[in-house]
Amino acid sequence: MTRVVKVDPLFPDERSLREAADLLKKGEVVVFPTETVYGIGADAYNEEACRKIFEIKGRPADNPLIVHICSFSQLEEVADGYESFRDFLERFWPGPLTVILPKKSQRISDVVTAGLPTVAVRMPAHPVALKLIEMLGDPIAAPSANLSGRPSATSVEHVVEDFMGRVSLILDAGNTPFGLESTIIDLSREKPVLLRPGPVEVEKLKEFFPDLVVPDFVKKSEFRGKPLAPGMKYRHYAPSKPLILVENLEKMKDVLREFPDHVVICVEERKELYRDRIVIGSLKNPYSIAQNLFAALREAEKREKEYIIVEGLEERGILFAVMNRLRKAASRIVR
Incomplete structure (x- = not known):
């Protein structure tokens, strides 16, 4: 117990x-x-x-x-x-x-x-x-x-x-x-x-x-060999459903059509673009995105959707770390 x-x-x-x-x-x-x-x-x-x-x-x-x-x-x-x-x-x-x-x-x-x-x-x-x-x-x-x-x-x-x-x-x-x-x-x-x-x-x-x-x-986020520290080698942070990370947002419409049964994880500034969405935080407060990342992934896997689609982010400050985690969690990356 x-x-x-x-x-x-x-x-x-x-x-x-x-x-x-x-x-x-x-x-x-x-x-x-x-x-x-x-x-x-x-x-x-x-x-x-x-x-x-x-x-x-x-x-x-x-x-x-x-x-x-x-x-x-x-x-x-x-x-x-x-x-x-x-x-x-x-x-x-x-x-x-x-x-x-x-x-x-x-x-x-x-x-x-x-x-x-x-x-x-x-x-x-x-x-x-x-x-x-x-x-x-x-x-x-x-x-x-x-x-x-x-x-x-x-x-x-x-x-x-x-x-x-x-x-x-x-x-x-x-x-x-x-x-x-x-x-x-x-x-x-x-x-x-x-x-x-x-x-x-x-x-x-x-x-x-x-x-x-x-x-x-x-x-x-690709490592081969003996890991020197936690989180280097193995797939981490992955939800139970396929996660598609869209780094090139110009290809987002194509991805949405290819995987129609989806929920999108996005930032506050882009939430109006998606019907089925989970807002992860605001670009005005990048630390809010980091703070909510894993909670958003766990929430997304509970939705009655087959795929999780995540918007890529500019790799600066804390968002560099967020993208590191998302790449490790992704089943597919669209660049």
Whole structure:
């Protein structure tokens, strides 16, 4: 049986989090909120507990987990080579940024890092996540709280859809603020490399790292080889129905004719063009589009339509990350 416990997202009561911390100490898996999406977590130092995450999610074993910390002292426990990036990390932590660093602690098992000599680390900004890590006393290894390949969970309703009866406890702190997974940057190489775009935008990263490498697979969402971080290799974020991403909007009429039984996901500024539609947000507030993305995908798959058609967006700021997720979710891309 799964218990759902409501917690205040800004001022979480320790009594509300005690049950979750105790379960983690016993090697159980719990779902908790972060500022990006909900996470499904285990004590990062408990190898068997971390194995449960892969089993519950149906996650491939070569897809590493992110280790969530609450302090720089915990960072010192798990990773090497961060001191030269201290100013950068202090600028964006706590926050929606994950960094890849050389693994230090033998307490972080190969299960967590998928056998890699590096570890993915972040310090979340959500008060519930930070307090839970602090109460546990160890870092928490956690990917997004969705069944592998499904749209990520940005509300407790999404978590319940995927994990009711699969986990012992879900902490409900309402909708997650950003609605999109963290930015991932690899700091273990000669030059910093962007592995996944997210709420910390490429433009902001380049203020610190003018030589930032943005590989083709980030732009095209096509990756081959051993993934260095979550979200690189496998199809992600996909609804249960075929999703057609129309990057060239001049071809939209042709796509609508080809797939007549459809619902369209579009922005506020273009909603009058479509009869069956889900409005994802406004171009005047691009972060609203990111925040609503996964909720829109989950809503679309519940509509009595055969296909989901999504408008492409200009790849600037946070919308670069939105397009990265849509390409990974798409069954077909129209360019």
